[in-house]
Amino acid sequence: MSGNDINRRDFLKFMGLGGAGAVTLSGCDMPTTVTLEEGKEEVVSYLAPEEYVIPGIGVWYASTCQQCPSGCGVHGRVREGRVLKLEGNPDSPVNAGVLCQMGQASLQGHYNPDRITKPMVRKGGNLTEVSWEEAIELVNSKVGAANGKVAMLTGAMSGHQAELMDTYLAKIGGKDHFVYETINNAVAEAVNAEMFGSAQPRYNLDKAGAVLSFGADFLATWVSPMHFSQQYAKFRTGNRGVLIAVEPNMSLTGANADMWVPAKPGTEGVIALGVANVLISKKMVDGSVLPVDALATISQYGVDKVTAETGVGGDVLVRIATYLKERSPSLVLAGASAQSNTGGSQVVAAVNALNILLGNVGKTIGAEDAFPVKSLAPRRGSSAALAAFAKGADAGDYEVAFIYNTNPLYSAPAGLELNGKLAKVGLKVALSMFPDETTLAADVVLPLASPYEDWGTQVPGYLPSEGGLNVQQPLMRPLYSTVKGLGDVLLVLAKAAGAEELNQYADFYAYLQAGFAAMPASIKGGMSDAEFWSKSRQKGFVAVANSQGSLNVKVGDLAQVADKAGSDFPMHLAPAARAGMYDGRNANLPWLQEQPDPITKVFWDSWAELHPSTAAKLGVKEGDFIRVESAQGSLEVQVYVYKGVHPDVVAVPMGRGHDEYGRFASREKGVNPLKLIGGDVDAKSGELALYSTKVRVSKTGRSAEMPRLGGSESQVGRRLVSTVSADVYRRTEGGGNNVA
Amino acid sequence: MLNIRIVSKLFDSGMRVVSRRRGLMALLMACCLGLGSGVAQAEVPNAVAPKGTHSGEHVPQPIDFPHDIHADINGINCMYCHTYARRSKVAGIPPTSKCMGCHSVIATDKPRIQQLTEYWEKNEPPRWKKVHDVPDFVHFTHEKHLQRFVFENEGMNVENVDQVCAFCHGDVKKMTVAEKTKPLTMGFCVRCHEANEGPSDCWHCHK
Amino acid sequence: MSLKNVLENWSDYRKGHEQGGHHDYEHMWVMAVDLDKCTGCNACSVACYAENNLAVVGKERMMKGQGMHWLRVERYWDEPQIGGDDGQFQSAGGSFLPMMCQHCNAATCEPVCPVAATYHTPDGLNAQVYNRCIGSRYCSNNCPYRLRYFNFFSYYEESWPEPLNQQLNPDLSVRDKGVMEKCTFCVQRIRTAKDTARREGRAVQDGDAVTACAQTCPTQAIVFGDMLDKESRVSKIWAKQQVELGKTKQVKANPELRGYRILEGLNTDPCIMYLDRVREV
Incomplete structure (x- = not known):
């Protein structure tokens, strides 16, 4: 059913985005409950289709999922001009054909009945529909008068849209592009950069024999879940690795763990040092890989102290240490519950030190691959960015703020008091698909095309080897003629701001095409511009020989920050x-x-x-x-x-x-x-x-009754989900015995 | 010459499947009665008469397309325009570009062609009304039927494909705007499937 | 099989499976679900919603058990095989079980249907013919797995406000009230695969027909294929696990192998084999 061999060229000719040859084909074979009455249903033909487009037969086109920053490749099944179903792109180095629930459901964002379809401007307190010209003119005039006091607040971005946004920002004299994601890996990125010289090192779960996760929900939300899910599947075959999860409440990853250990948020570092202490004191590992200061710190986290601070017993620490040692190489990860604390950096430092102690660096933790074209590289999100934006807004630094692909009025912690601070921005411009909290508080709302109606490129925040530049291409013509793609909006704004070098591009499509033509020869691999452009769209991504960095291990202070005691809020x-x-x-x-x-x-x-x-x-x-x-x-x-x-x-x-x-x-x-x-x-x-x-x-x-899927939570002794011990598994299927 | 055993009398008055909510009982009764006696019933008592009609009701179309001029007078093969029929489940309305392929030069002075040209220039295909429709729970594929009765049918010449089409669509050659002349009910399908040993598995045709 | 056929061969039809089935099977579509790889992530379930026009019914109706999830992921907290959960914590995680129609070869739902709207196809599928269904719900009451879903209301009226309806898959119907529905092993995808193979003048190969759930599964825990194709991945997994169709009780040369079928002792002969979840103990 997959259509990766479909020639993707000239798709737009009949999809209408290219201008001439537009087609609508709604109503044809659309399932309804109306049946069998002649003259009731409409059939609309294509205007001038490509040879390979046959009504009644789905054609699959490659694009990129935008539902989270991990950048999975997708194939969209298009029939009669509508995209019906998404599947993972089997060639994608990120997700290799699979897709999570959010990716599957992203079509419901595209077809959402609550999409914003018209530009709006706040007039007399209310958002009022206006023409694009009026909205853009207002934005241009305010930006022109702002003297560079302009900020961009966006979700994670990369690729040519990010490049164009930078061009625009530079042109208008602004310098603040805040990239905000609530769910991020930013603390670890900062600490990793310091300790390994690599903000987002590569993890190889599939090569690990034991994984200890401190709240890193790598099967659901952490960094690149679909990529790690595939590694997890390999991790669980053959000799079957052991998964240990330490976290405050059970995540999906925790639910799949062999050993689930509860921990108060912020105490993960103490537990990590406790495990390190056991490893060293029981002579399971050679402590000399760590500097003396670090060893001194570790020696303070004896079993008794750790148990007293965290409630995790000595037997548990020993069991964890034994698994990590015996199933070496192992891998220790820190996720949100471990990082996102007042002492988060220290927790990550302890986790990294444990990796170093176990000799995992270079085995299950590899050097990061940096995307060679700097202007397209990922801008990973953090929440510090939101705090910085809030501070700037509060100080009156911004006359104009553009907000794209993020909803801070919903997701900002109450303690940030963002509502009041955002109100101090003169003109808030929301580039948005939906009437969310932030969009409805904006002064100008510019309705965007959905990711499946728009052009773009993305570099995944976590770049797997063989990974590269993902191509996002429209899977269908926009549902509404009055929405515009992000790139097109930025291009119009940048041209108006006097970016003359952009005048040669009629639209973002032209900009993108030129961007592909301008790629270094090493990426194009000897193809002609036309061939490279065509192949990239057909495949859905451009594989890039990434520059391999190296890991430089440096261990600093590992002492953990004690929790603030408070009896009012226990x-x-x-x-x-x-x-x-x-x-x-x-x-x-x-x-x-x-x-x-x-x-x-x-x-x-x-x-x-x-x-x-x-x-x-x-x-x-x-x-x-x-x-x-x-x-x-x-x-x-x-x-x-x-x-x-x-x-x-x-x-x-x-x-x-x-x-x-x-x-x-x-x-x-x-x-x-x-x-x-x-x-x-x-x-x-x-x-x-x-x-x-x-x-x-x-x-x-x-x-009240809990809105919960009914049925028993116990198997009542029946063999529904039957469990066997790993020993039995290894005896029967371990090693090379496995068929699946 | 045609290798279809045409059943002389079609039982067409009772087995019409209509929208589920209205026709459920009718369907049930039709099924039971029909099977009880082992042979198809020509008349099913108490059955609800089929909605719509197959007696050639005129469906107004945006352009009064003359099938007779194309298929009869000019002898154009059905599959020249309905080109998807041999490749897909739907026969397809020809793309507007196909019409314009000829009519950018032929008969450009005729009002209907001028109407068509207007659509073409507006980049907007005409919105035709469906004449031959089967219920949405039916999976019908033109491709397989053409394979069976045209391409894999010994003695059948592709030039005469209109005779095969006519079995379900009537003699469209003699019509201007296509009209429905066959019932296209389940009974209509099953008669032919039984006579020609077509598949009888429910899920072959019901979706 | 036509209704006539069902009626004429009724007794054979019910008894046949232990002798290899009444049909001359063209295919025998089966699944293998590795519960050790399944992470319970719900991707399969949402893929099923996308592929099969499943209605969204809302909180109130979900609470009344009217959810239309053809594939639901069940979660259990206890582990009867490795001894209880007496500890203070859920220390070995949860147990996830993706449940979809088991396509039993001796399906208990089939003989109770008063109008033969549910029957077995020559592909080994447990079929549900929507336009034949009269909504007696006998099948659902007789299904030991609770995997049949009834349209108590016209869910479609609220499920796809425009333009959400444009996503609907034209390869299968939108079901109205009064109709029973359930997992079809993505019969429309099987149909497409068979049509494509036929068009290309070849036999259906392993991997041509893949259900939406198996396709999207992030850990590839679900494997789908044709049991009659001895070279297919799924039939190799079944063979390796020494699980056979047409048996009420499996006799395995190696009883430690993980494959089992749920509630097999009820003599339903399900077409889905599960593989035990594994834990370090």
């Missing part, structure tokens, strides 16, 4: 990220709303996770509403009680609780835990410490 809040709702951007996709959460099986609504012992103390049971209060505010939410959460933690996953964002996000509101989060940051990297907020939990007395 519990930790875990604003967990889940694939599905992700950072809230997917709350308008009904397929994902209806998917039961993998762990709790809750759909369409928010929940709070509590440990049975905590629930018993509070006197609550599943379905009861609890009040979760922090210094920032409070929310009320139903409880799910299970043993996959630390007793001192209440976990409320993020993604729901939108005030705006269309019908599906607001149908069942849910709650937004980010509105309880204070303004604490990781001192070293400046990243917002999303897991440092302390809360108080109380009973409300209200109760």
